Amino acid sequence: MSRSPSLPDRPRLDLDPEMSEAERLDAIRQHYERMIRVNEELAERLDETDDRREELMAEVDHLKRRNEVLKTSSLYIATVEEVTDEGTIIKQHGNNQEVLTEPSPRIRKELAAGDRVAVNDSFGVQTVLDDETDSRAQAMEVEESPSVVYDDIGGIDDQVREVREAVEDPLLTPELFEEVGVDPPAGVLLHGPPGTGKTMLAKAVANETDATFIKMAGSELVRKFIGEGSRLVRDLFELAAERQPAVIFIDEIDAVAAKRTDSKTSGDAEVQRTMMQLLSEMDGFDDRGEIRIMAATNRFDMLDEAILRPGRFDRLIEVPKPDESGRAQILRIHTRDMNVATDVDYVELATDLDDYSGADLASLATEAGMFAIRDDRTEVRMADFRDAKAKIEDTEDAGPVMAFTDYQY
Ligand SMILES: Nc1ncnc2c1ncn2[C@@H]1O[C@H](COP(=O)(O)OP(=O)(O)OP(=O)(O)O)[C@@H](O)[C@H]1O
Incomplete structure (x- = not known):
């Protein structure tokens, strides 16, 4: 914004006692004319200021609307890698894409390497995340379209077929299930030793159905985000609803859904709350739309049976080590x-x-x-x-x- 030029000087009337009557009259007339000019100039300035005020009001209005849009639309999470003279290098979470972007001077002042930021579709940095938003973003890994395909998975062809039936078919041909009159499985639980391809299966099915892959790690939920577990579970389902079609994948689900113990320590109570939230999200999820829920565990023996009831994780698929x-x-x-x-x-x-x-x-x-x-x-x-x-x-x-x-x- 340019600064307004300074106001015109106030005219002064200097009357010398030595002046004749005619000279005084002339001086007064000239003073009067100067006053008229200053008055006109001030009136003009006032008009200009009014115009500028209107312009600014319109701009405020526009920014308010933009702010509303930004607040309601989804943003992606990225980490600032480097702030350079050429721009700011950020890495988007999920797909690890590195991008050079030019933040507004106001945001740029706040940025430092390592900060987590929210970016829009064109990678414009919208905000620097505070710790709370940050922890939510860290708890979930979101991939718009994972790159794993079924051909990358070996030795578990039967499991691939079962997952396709239980997850892919209901997403791609829901009408078939309606016509036949059966409900597709509510949730699919993959269980088996570590490193056998459970995560790959979930990613491949998300890829094949063009669904967003949203992963939450059960162990981190209870270790890193103490006190936030149930809220994060709620956020997880909300995010999936925003991004559908989506595949929710809860890894190491045993960390939040272990058999109940008698112990009354606060840690256990918190884990219980997280599990109850998960159960209630699944139960209240009748009209699942285009969201499928998968989970994985390598401690099947530890699971609380409550999560295996019909309408919850009711399709169990064992993923063994390969022969x-x-x-x-x-x-x-x-x-x-x-x-x-x-x-x-x-x-x-x-x-x-x-x-x-x-x-x-x-x-x-x-x-x-x-x-x-x-x-x-x-x-x-x-x-x-x-x-x-x-x-x-x-x-x-x-x-x-x-x-x-x-x-x-
Ligand atoms: N069946 C498979 N075919 C091809 N590669 C595999 C298979 N299983 C595992 N891998 C390899 O091992 C890596 C880890 O697999 P993945 O994360 O899917 O295992 P997981 O069963 O989810 O393990 P965890 O229980 O430890 O989370 C994969 O990125 C892939 O390189």
Whole structure:
């Protein structure tokens, strides 16, 4: 806004006692004329100020409306990586996309690397998040469209088919269920050892149905967000309703839905409240629209039966470690982009990898690649896989990396 020029000086009337009558009269006339001019100038200024006032009022109105729109529309969460002369580099949560953006000078003043911010569709920084909003955003991982596809998942074809039936079909062809007269499963619970592809399954089904993938980790909910659990669960369902079609994925659900104990410690009471909120969200979710709910656990034995009742997690799918042919298939998937020598025999490798999960096999492939690099080769050979296996098992002493969890199946 430009500053208004200073006001005209007030004219002065100087009458000298030595002046003749005629000179005095002339001086008074001139003074009178100057007064008229100043008066006209002031009136003009007043008009201009009125116009400017109206302009400003219109601008305030416009900003108020814009503010309302911003407050009601969804924003994405990003972290500031660097504030540079060229602009501010931010990384969007979920898809990890890095973007160079130019925040308004007012917001720019507040920004520092590491801050969490809310950005709009065109990556304009709208606000710097305070701690409370921040913790909610951190508790949920949102991916507009995850990149995992069914072909990336090996060794659990039956489970893929079951998940497609229970989650994908109701989203893509709801009318079929109506015509046949059956309700699709309310929630799908994937259970099995760690690293077997449960999260991948949920992401792939969200991708296939063009749904937003919203993940909440049960363990973090009780560890990091003490006292906020039930509110975060409510937020989770609200967010899914805003972003539908959506797949809600609650990982490590056992952390919030373990069997009730008699202990009355406040931690337990808080976990109970979180679980009750989850149950009530699921129960009040009759008209699910385009939202599907999935959860995963590797402690199925610990779950409170209340969450397995009809209308809640009523479709159970066990996701086991892969068998021999599954292991070969997973190795093939994880070496797709690697330069693999012709002597590599996945079937033979797979015979000797009992108890390896999908995640273990992914690490094995990476480790084999590292052996080739250490040896200055660009091609990965059978011997590299054997060396990788020996290294992994040596490091862990008693078997593959993921076989050490306290999981009892
Ligand atoms: N069946 C599979 N096919 C291909 N890759 C797999 C499979 N299972 C696991 N992986 C690999 O292991 C990684 C971890 O898998 P994922 O997160 O889906 O396991 P999870 O069952 O959800 O484990 P957790 O219970 O520990 O959360 C994947 O990113 C992938 O690289």
